[in-house]
Amino acid sequence: MSTVEQRLEYLEEANDALRMQNHVLATAFKAMIRALPPETAQDVVESVQLAFEDALAELSYEDSPHTDLFHDVTYAFFRERER
Known part of the structure; x- marks a missing residue:
């Protein structure tokens, strides 16, 4: 080999x-x-989504080559969570 x-x-x-x-x-x-209780769970999910949006904005601002990948993986994570 x-x-x-x-x-x-x-x-x-x-x-x-x-x-x-x-x-x-x-x-x-x-x-x-x-x-978690439903209300708390919803708050946590919203907080995580906001954190991901912040991270995506930071990657975009830095013109990172990983911006699209981060977006795609984040989208896939939340789409899978909704099933």
Whole structure:
């Protein structure tokens, strides 16, 4: 196996691990939201949405190459939460 192939395999494994870590964190966050009283849960979700909007605005202001990715992942998170 060449060095490039080994590096690619390592990067794929690291990416899979990172995705699973993110999935675990999102699942834990969603469970915490479900455990809250409805009014509190709504307040928390709104606060998180505002924090994400602030972070997106900061990335946009900094002209970050990650702005679109952050937006897409945030959208996917909240869309999945609504199911």
